[in-house]
Amino acid sequence: xxxxxxxxxxxxxxxxxxxxxxxxxxxxxxxxxxxxxxxxxxxxxxxxxxxxxxxxxxxxxxxxxxxxxxxxxxxxxxxxxxxxxxxxxxxxxxxxxxxxxxxxxxxxxxxxxxxxxxxxxxxxxxxxxxxxxxxxxxxxxxxxxxxxxxxxxxxxxxxxxxxxxxxxxxxxxxxxxxxxxxxxxxxxxxxxxxxxxxxxxxxxxxxxxxxxxxxxxxxxxxxxxxxxxxxxxxxxxxxxxxxxxxxxxxxxxxxxxxxxxxxxxxxxxxxxxxxxxxxxxxxxxx
Numbered sequence: 001x002x003x004x005x006x007x008x009x010x011x012x013x014x015x016x017x018x019x020x021x022x023x024x025x026x027x028x029x030x031x032x033x034x035x036x037x038x039x040x041x042x043x044x045x046x047x048x049x050x051x052x053x054x055x056x057x058x059x060x061x062x063x064x065x066x067x068x069x070x071x072x073x074x075x076x077x078x079x080x081x082x083x084x085x086x087x088x089x090x091x092x093x094x095x096x097x098x099x100x101x102x103x104x105x106x107x108x109x110x111x112x113x114x115x116x117x118x119x120x121x122x123x124x125x126x127x128x129x130x131x132x133x134x135x136x137x138x139x140x141x142x143x144x145x146x147x148x149x150x151x152x153x154x155x156x157x158x159x160x161x162x163x164x165x166x167x168x169x170x171x172x173x174x175x176x177x178x179x180x181x182x183x184x185x186x187x188x189x190x191x192x193x194x195x196x197x198x199x200x201x202x203x204x205x206x207x208x209x210x211x212x213x214x215x216x217x218x219x220x221x222x223x224x225x226x227x228x229x230x231x232x233x234x235x236x237x238x239x240x241x242x243x244x245x246x247x248x249x250x251x252x253x254x255x256x257x258x259x260x261x262x263x264x265x266x267x268x269x270x271x272x273x274x275x276x277x278x279x280x281x282x283x284x285x286x
Contacts (some may be wrong), residue, residue, distance in 0.1 A: 017066055023060045031056055056199045126196040129181035137195035137203055150249045152206040152214035155259040156242040159271040161200035163233045179230040187221045211246050218242050218274045241266035
């Protein structure tokens with residue numbers, strides 16, 4: 001590419017003429033040396049110079065024809081890749097076979113990168129609810145600066161969700177999961193992170209949130225679930241249980257384990273409630 005750009009001043013609109021010029025100079029070096037030697041020694045024969053010149057011109061033309069034939073498949077490929085010719089405007093020579101091929105390769109690389117980005121998003125997003133999945137949740141927390149790796153972790157479980165699937169079917173279960181994820185995401189701050197932890201279980205990271213604030217936020221969501229239920233099963237409004245743990249920046253696994261233990265206590269205490277798991281203190285429920 002460096003040589004291609006360096007020679008772009010030679011017939012800038014025609015790669016074939018540029019190739020001819022380079023081949024002509026390269027193949028005539030012996031002839032130029034002969035002419036220089038003949039002039040220096042006064043042994044220059046005009047007939048020999050003419051014969052050699054014609055022979056080298058013919059050889060250059062034959063080489064150029066062969067190069068053109070070899071480049072024809074590349075030209076065809078470049079035209080196939082050039083879906084949008086205006087993309088080549090930033091290249092040195094628009095319409096040039098190498099420029100066209102280069103533009104096509106750039107578009108192919110951009111398409112590949114876009115597919116890779118889509119795969120990365122799919123790997124970190126739950127397709128049913130549109131919120132982050134467990135991997136995405138942990139990856140986003142891991143990407144935070146150390147100073148922001150603190151707050152509260154909540155693990156949340158939809159109460160009696162199995163009955164929704166068993167009685168109303170999996171389609172209704174999927175609708176309830178999506179509705180619940182939307183309810184959580186709409187009721188927390190933009191700085192907070194909501195994820196589907198797995199099955200009917202969700203997680204929330206309240207970034208820099210005090211434990212009281214996080215508990216009040218969960219209580220507010222629970223009240224809204226009662227006022228505006230996302231569904232009912234066996235005549236009962238669909239509710240949730242939650243375990244809340246303070247995270248001060250240590251290993252997040254410890255905070256998750258504490259929140260999970262608090263969630264277990266919430267279920268054991270009758271569900272539809274939030275239990276806290278303060279550091280070094282057993283979980284407490286309201």
